[in-house]
Amino acid sequence: MAAEDVATTRVGRPRSERARRAVLHAVDDLLVDVGYAAMTMKGIAERAGVGRQTLYRWWTTKAEILLEAIVDDVAEDLTTPGCPEAADDLLTYLRALTEFLVAAPAGLAYRALVGEAQHDPAVRGLVHGADLLDTSARAVLDRVRPAVPAMPSPDLCAAQFVGPVVYRVFTAQAFSDEELREHVRTLLASWSQR
Amino acid sequence: MAAEDVATTRVGRPRSERARRAVLHAVDDLLVDVGYAAMTMKGIAERAGVGRQTLYRWWTTKAEILLEAIVDDVAEDLTTPGCPEAADDLLTYLRALTEFLVAAPAGLAYRALVGEAQHDPAVRGLVHGADLLDTSARAVLDRVRPAVPAMPSPDLCAAQFVGPVVYRVFTAQAFSDEELREHVRTLLASWSQR
Amino acid sequence: MAAEDVATTRVGRPRSERARRAVLHAVDDLLVDVGYAAMTMKGIAERAGVGRQTLYRWWTTKAEILLEAIVDDVAEDLTTPGCPEAADDLLTYLRALTEFLVAAPAGLAYRALVGEAQHDPAVRGLVHGADLLDTSARAVLDRVRPAVPAMPSPDLCAAQFVGPVVYRVFTAQAFSDEELREHVRTLLASWSQR
Amino acid sequence: MAAEDVATTRVGRPRSERARRAVLHAVDDLLVDVGYAAMTMKGIAERAGVGRQTLYRWWTTKAEILLEAIVDDVAEDLTTPGCPEAADDLLTYLRALTEFLVAAPAGLAYRALVGEAQHDPAVRGLVHGADLLDTSARAVLDRVRPAVPAMPSPDLCAAQFVGPVVYRVFTAQAFSDEELREHVRTLLASWSQR
DNA sequence: ATCTAACCGAGACGGTACGTCACGTCTTACA
DNA sequence: TGTAAGACGTGACGTACCGTCTCGGTTAGAT
Numbered sequence: 001m002a003a004e005d006v007a008t009t010r011v012g013r014p015r016s017e018r019a020r021r022a023v024l025h026a027v028d029d030l031l032v033d034v035g036y037a038a039m040t041m042k043g044i045a046e047r048a049g050v051g052r053q054t055l056y057r058w059w060t061t062k063a064e065i066l067l068e069a070i071v072d073d074v075a076e077d078l079t080t081p082g083c084p085e086a087a088d089d090l091l092t093y094l095r096a097l098t099e100f101l102v103a104a105p106a107g108l109a110y111r112a113l114v115g116e117a118q119h120d121p122a123v124r125g126l127v128h129g130a131d132l133l134d135t136s137a138r139a140v141l142d143r144v145r146p147a148v149p150a151m152p153s154p155d156l157c158a159a160q161f162v163g164p165v166v167y168r169v170f171t172a173q174a175f176s177d178e179e180l181r182e183h184v185r186t187l188l189a190s191w192s193q194r
Numbered sequence: 195m196a197a198e199d200v201a202t203t204r205v206g207r208p209r210s211e212r213a214r215r216a217v218l219h220a221v222d223d224l225l226v227d228v229g230y231a232a233m234t235m236k237g238i239a240e241r242a243g244v245g246r247q248t249l250y251r252w253w254t255t256k257a258e259i260l261l262e263a264i265v266d267d268v269a270e271d272l273t274t275p276g277c278p279e280a281a282d283d284l285l286t287y288l289r290a291l292t293e294f295l296v297a298a299p300a301g302l303a304y305r306a307l308v309g310e311a312q313h314d315p316a317v318r319g320l321v322h323g324a325d326l327l328d329t330s331a332r333a334v335l336d337r338v339r340p341a342v343p344a345m346p347s348p349d350l351c352a353a354q355f356v357g358p359v360v361y362r363v364f365t366a367q368a369f370s371d372e373e374l375r376e377h378v379r380t381l382l383a384s385w386s387q388r
Numbered sequence: 389m390a391a392e393d394v395a396t397t398r399v400g401r402p403r404s405e406r407a408r409r410a411v412l413h414a415v416d417d418l419l420v421d422v423g424y425a426a427m428t429m430k431g432i433a434e435r436a437g438v439g440r441q442t443l444y445r446w447w448t449t450k451a452e453i454l455l456e457a458i459v460d461d462v463a464e465d466l467t468t469p470g471c472p473e474a475a476d477d478l479l480t481y482l483r484a485l486t487e488f489l490v491a492a493p494a495g496l497a498y499r500a501l502v503g504e505a506q507h508d509p510a511v512r513g514l515v516h517g518a519d520l521l522d523t524s525a526r527a528v529l530d531r532v533r534p535a536v537p538a539m540p541s542p543d544l545c546a547a548q549f550v551g552p553v554v555y556r557v558f559t560a561q562a563f564s565d566e567e568l569r570e571h572v573r574t575l576l577a578s579w580s581q582r
Numbered sequence: 583m584a585a586e587d588v589a590t591t592r593v594g595r596p597r598s599e600r601a602r603r604a605v606l607h608a609v610d611d612l613l614v615d616v617g618y619a620a621m622t623m624k625g626i627a628e629r630a631g632v633g634r635q636t637l638y639r640w641w642t643t644k645a646e647i648l649l650e651a652i653v654d655d656v657a658e659d660l661t662t663p664g665c666p667e668a669a670d671d672l673l674t675y676l677r678a679l680t681e682f683l684v685a686a687p688a689g690l691a692y693r694a695l696v697g698e699a700q701h702d703p704a705v706r707g708l709v710h711g712a713d714l715l716d717t718s719a720r721a722v723l724d725r726v727r728p729a730v731p732a733m734p735s736p737d738l739c740a741a742q743f744v745g746p747v748v749y750r751v752f753t754a755q756a757f758s759d760e761e762l763r764e765h766v767r768t769l770l771a772s773w774s775q776r
Numbered sequence: 777a778t779c780t781a782a783c784c785g786a787g788a789c790g791g792t793a794c795g796t797c798a799c800g801t802c803t804t805a806c807a
Numbered sequence: 808t809g810t811a812a813g814a815c816g817t818g819a820c821g822t823a824c825c826g827t828c829t830c831g832g833t834t835a836g837a838t
Contacts, residue, residue, distance in 0.1 A: 012787030013829045019789075036313035042819055051790040056821065111312040114364055118309030119230035128366035152380055156358075156373050160380070163358030164350075170308055170364070172322035179350050186346060186354070190384030206808025207807070213810075236798055245811040250800065400782025401834040407784075424701035430824055439785045444826065502752055503700030506693040507618035516754035540768055544746075544761050548768070552738075552745030558696055558752070560710035567738050574734060574742070578772030594813030595803045601815075624793055633816040638795065779838070789828065795820105802815065807808105 022048040024069040032105050036112035063116055063123040066109050071130055073106035078136035086144040090184045093140045094165055101169040137162050151191045160187060216242040218263040226299055230306035257310055257317040260303050265324060267300035272330035280338040284378045287334045288359055295363040331356050345385045410436040412457040420493055424500035451504055451511040454497050459518060461494035466524035474532040478572045481528045482553055489557040525550050539579045548575060604630040606651040614687050618694035645698055645705040648691050653712055655688035660718035668726040672766045675722045676747055683751040719744050733773045742769060
């Protein structure tokens with residue numbers, strides 16, 4: 001019983017929650033103000049009013065900080081209410097996803113992180129570890145599943161569902177609302193067959 | 195007559211084709227050797243045995259050099275022979291695409307560039323301007339179109355075709371061959387309906 | 389009466405003699421191991437197994453700690469037995485002084501402190517306050533005074549006696565034993581005149 | 583013939599004399615303004631309007647820069663006119679030396695450098711290599727030599743001459759003018775004997 | 777037998793200099 | 808004019824130490 005206390009109780013000054021929050025807020029602000037590329041560890045420290053060493057003590061890269069800063073926002077931004085009609089449910093989600101990727105601060109961060117992951121293996125592991133889009137997309141797919149008889153495996157489903165949307169945003173040409181609706185229509189058609 | 199010469203013929207020493215090739219080769223080598231992130235303008239110049247000024251005279255960023263270095267390779271890597279059966283044609287292309295994205299030098303470059311484009315507006319324009327995947331994907335889709343009655347617009351088609359594959363590679367979990375086949379199957383099902 | 393107790397007897401936990409000794413030993417060790425320049429307050433605390441705050445509570449600089457650590461050693465290292473012949477007495481001391489400055493740990497510390505005093509006013513006051521060489525040199529000079537009729541003022545005497553030796557060590561070229569003997573010879577000649 | 587040109591002509595942009603001068607002036611200024619201890623490589627670069635890399639390209643430590651900055655001033659400050667009377671000649675030099683060590687900017691620098699040399703081997707070599715006091719002191723001693731029959735070796739002479747003065751300044755108690763005169767008197771007495 | 781005050785160790789805190797690296801520009805000599 | 812070489816001013820990198828602070832815990836005299 002006392003042994004547990006020994007394990008829990010840390011010696012020395014405890015980590016400052018104030019500093020942690022200041023850093024996460026600074027990262028959020030800087031992403032919008034100067035963008036991911038121009039965001040530096042030095043800049044984050046200065047904006048947060050925090051020592052540089054404190055940053056390096058708890059995080060290793062700006063990607064890691066950013067991920068911690070946005071992970072909750074992503075889930076929140078992509079939580080949609082759910083509709084009785086399957087098509088509406090899917091469409092609502094994809095509209096939210098497009099809006100998120102194109103305009104939301106957390107969406108910019110998401111794109112920056114996934115982008116960075118393409119040439120930094122450490123970030124790749126980080127992004128892969130944190131489920132960012134998948135959980136929210138699966139929630140929607142699970143909701144409509146009863147109404148759609150022939151859905152493939154959840155992994156493939158999710159990729160077919162959000163993949164085209166994400167791909168288009170990444171290659172600079174987001175779907176129009178028409179295309180979004182047509183995408184949902186063909187998707188449901190294929191998943192309802194047989 | 196003379197005016198045309200003034201416009202086209204430049205006075206002074208002409209651009210060195212030797213230097214240009216050396217730079218493009220250096221970029222190719224460095225991408226494989228050290229990766230995109232660790233690739234620097236200084237490093238490219240040294241590897242190519244070229245002055246730093248020469249780089250900045252003809253290109254503005256490493257992204258621009260890399261794009262010029264790989265654009266032909268991308269087209270070549272993604273040109274597939276074509277099969278009588280539509281499903282086989284599509285599948286062959288997607289297998290080539292997956293292999294390209296996961297392993298080919300030009301594929302690594304593609305991912306690095308599209309990744310960088312997410313947080314650098316200049317690179318974004320660059321990547322959007324150069325059609326890298328689209329032309330090759332459309333070529334395949336055009337081949338199978340006669341056999342598939344209800345294909346949506348070419349833009350949406352292409353996105354539905356390659357989007358899920360690209361999305362999965364970008365988020366660290368490439369499709370298995372099974373998933374690839376299932377993807378083609380459901381896609382054709384939806385495009386053949388009514 | 390009680391007032392005296394209030395002044396002398398402190399309430400609360402008394403200063404730890406164990407910590408004090410550990411610090412002084414750590415400073416001694418570090419001086420030899422890493423040198424004065426590379427010796428840091430942090431390093432001293434770690435080597436002594438002592439909290440950083442404890443250092444700052446009792447000393448302000450590493451110079452102050454070092455001075456406390458060596459002041460007794462200096463006196464001991466420079467105490468020479470005394471000879472019936474004045475020249476031998478002086479020579480014995482100067483040999484001990486040279487050895488001390490060139491090789492003894494306390495001598496290295498002395499040089500480091502006097503050196504630091506040249507660009508740190510606080511250390512300058514510290515070193516000036518503590519008589520390090522003077523008392524031992526004066527003891528020798530007092531012994532020989534009866535045999536030397538025309539010695540100048542003690543202050544000047546001491547400077548003429550040890551100054552050249554210290555100067556030469558500080559500017560990197562210690563006296564040879566021959567030079568030491570010649571130095572004593574001329575010194576005695578001048579102090580014996582008239 | 584041409585071989586010499588090849589050796590002399592350097593490729594690339596030549597070293598900026600403007601930057602070199604700016605650095606040496608900055609060091610001079612900073613020594614007086616903030617003192618040697620508070621003088622940093624960063625501070626020098628900023629004061630000189632020079633890149634930090636430029637400092638490290640041509641010098642390794644602030645001591646090295648300072649030495650280059652003051653070496654000419656030292657010689658100039660310690661050049662005395664010479665008097666017909668030997669005692670006056672020596673006294674004039676020692677007065678100049680005292681003034682130099684106590685008040686002159688170059689003298690502060692000299693003390694800082696010799697001080698630093700006591701705990702930094704690299705600076706020790708530097709200071710030992712550059713003859714700072716010796717040449718000027720020897721010049722004076724050479725002038726008076728004809729009038730002083732029994733001077734010891736030049737090395738010992740110089741040490742006996744300036745050593746006591748330097749020692750006293752270093753240990754924070756400069757000679758008074760009286761002591762200076764008495765020092766010269768006893769010195770000449772010993773050097774004139776037999 | 778508590779209470780209280782000063783000590784102790786550990787270690788996180790906001791700063792700042794370190795020495796290195798790449799940036800994009802410039803200034804040479806040469807082709 | 809183009810080129811290779813390389814120095815220039817700028818500024819971020821990740822590390823080290825500064826001196827201060829905030830913990831839990833210890834050790835004494837005072838209550």
